[in-house]
Amino acid sequence: MKTFRIGGVHPAENKLSAGKAIETLALPKQAVFPLSQHIGAPATAIVKKGDVVKVGTKIAEAGGFVSAAIYSSVSGKVNKVDSVIDASGYRKPAIFIDVEGDEWEESIDRSTELVKECNLTPEEIVAKIKNAGVVGMGGACFPTHVKLTPPPGCKAECVIINAVECEPYLTADHRLMLEKADEILVGVQILMKAVKVDKAYIGIENNKPDAIKLMTEKAAQYKGIEIVPLKVKYPQGGEKQLIDAVIGRQVPAPPAIPINVGAVVQNVGTAYAVYEAVQKNKPLFERVVTVTGKSLKNPSNFLTRMGTPMSQLIEAAGGMPEDTGKVIGGGPMMGKALANTEVPICKGSSGVLLMNDKEASRAEAMPCIRCAKCVSACPMGLEPFLLATASAHGDWERVEKEMIMSCIECGSCQFTCPSRRPMLDYIRLGKGKVGAIIRARNAKK
């Protein structure tokens, strides 16, 4: 069975909510929409205090090409445009909307009927996706229309759909495939049309045999879509790892991107969002979020409107257990500990994980014993111990030379380290600094 070639680790899967059907979460009392919930320029608010909005009303315009519009997920009145504490504890500008009723924009097709036919040209499709504010739903939130617009000199050869969900605990994509298989496949066909290719692969790890079976059956009805079962290995859901696993090509170091090897990678959730945006005129304002944790009473998958506070999801799943040590936004490997549970669900929120005290506590770091486990675990072929030490010493030239910018921050090094050294903390620091140095250098040119 296929998988990527370099490195990788096997964290315990803990897919507690895999058997739970997607439930629709109740509307929040107030929805909060941070203006920066994607990679790129923040969106600019186009509503002001007192404006009345409906579900699906555009409330913020994209702030540039690499940016995305934001739509209201609720109907009601704009309370204020102010700042909100984001997942990292910093204040970011956001739009607050007080919910009144549930009135939708008339342009949205709310029927559940499957619309297979799409007669739009590739340009029209991309424009529609851009207008709907669709971004990568896997977590990185890269605006989808940018990925669908290959830079000059590059040509897409295939679309790869990321249905790997390699993060332990998370099951949102898994459930989406089981419940919305046809919609996803139509979405994939639209994506294929948008980048003018006739081949698409859907990579699914073999810990989801039901999803592989269902998707393989359904995919037979669609031209050019192939399901690729993959051997379970973290971080297979990384874009570059997935390309290697599925078509056996390796993306060169940055600034090269997947399109340089002819691949356009999209998350399975994004394919569904594309389907809804193009076929149903429904902008991106809700998503499936997994709420999970070993001590949680009722781990679930919720179809959640954006802007709902995470605390409401936790309540709906049985309330916060007493032994909660950390609340993580995202999965346990790449997610971030939340400073506050009032943080709203954004386009990239794939899950809320409640770790108990035991899981959450970090073991004390011991000296490096030069075992090189981190080197063999690194899926990018880097030397994490070296990057971490050089970053700790502030040797930015060295870490740049050692390709720190190739690091995908998957955390495999730290996970595998027998001395429990906090390597990723330092590497992230170094990556931030080197990134700033490179930007400054490019700006000078």
Next chain:
Amino acid sequence: MDLILIAVISLGAIGLVAAVILYAASKKFAVYEDPRIAQVSEVLPQANCGGCGYPGCSGFAAACVKAGSLEGKLCPVGGQPTMEKVAAILGLEAAASEPKVAVVRCNGTCANRPKLTQYDGVRSCVVANSTYGGETGCTFGCLGCGDCVSACTFGAIKMNPETGLPEVDESKCTACGACAKACPRAIIEIRPKGKNNRRVYVQCVNKDKGAVARKACAAACIGCGKCVKVCPFEAITLENNLAYIDPAKCKSCRKCEMECPQNAIIAVNFPPRKAKPAEETAPKAEPVAPKAEPVTEQPKAETPAQEAPKAEA
């Protein structure tokens, strides 16, 4: 016998040839180094702290000799006396400089600033700062991991375990600026020591709006602008909801300290105020007379700056 003679002669010949080559080479490739560099280097404190902005004391000495003027050059460790010695060696005039000291502009003690979360990552301020906003509601204040303490080569900064904030030992601080550079939040500022070591400054760097700042920390500057109005010397500016006292204009009158509703402005090394019990009434009564003057001119410039944040709110 022959063997010994041959050895002596041949080795002697090799030695002679080598000596000639070495002599020629030393003449041809000789590098002239100004002897004054060594002299200047000798009077420098050899702390190699980099506070002067040059790589170590020898780097600073070379720069002083080369420059031809001591304008803008200061060894923060040795201070004015050292610079005068350097000036004497070089036959130049030492630029006048003020003794400076590092001040910590955060008063977010455990009591003032309640902890909301707990950080268990690497004990390093730069890492913590790049990861998240900090353990308290204030995203501008001290993170308390002690990067400044480890940056200080003079042992002048210590972490106070009670407050969770760093404290500067004035007698040891040389104002080399290593701590200010190490602080990812630019909380530490190198300020003039002031007359008799007395100085007044805003002990906060929070740029949040008043209500947000006050909620996060009981000692936060809320940008109310009262100090701006009360200052008779136009030394205080208000930008982004944060007051800043310009040390060049401040005359240490301490009116702002009394006016500040948050006690965010502090005055150090002043003798205790007279008539302690009357402290409550004194500030109100005292400033009345001087207030009349500045009020007429100042608010024109200052009120817009102070009202702007309110409008946003």
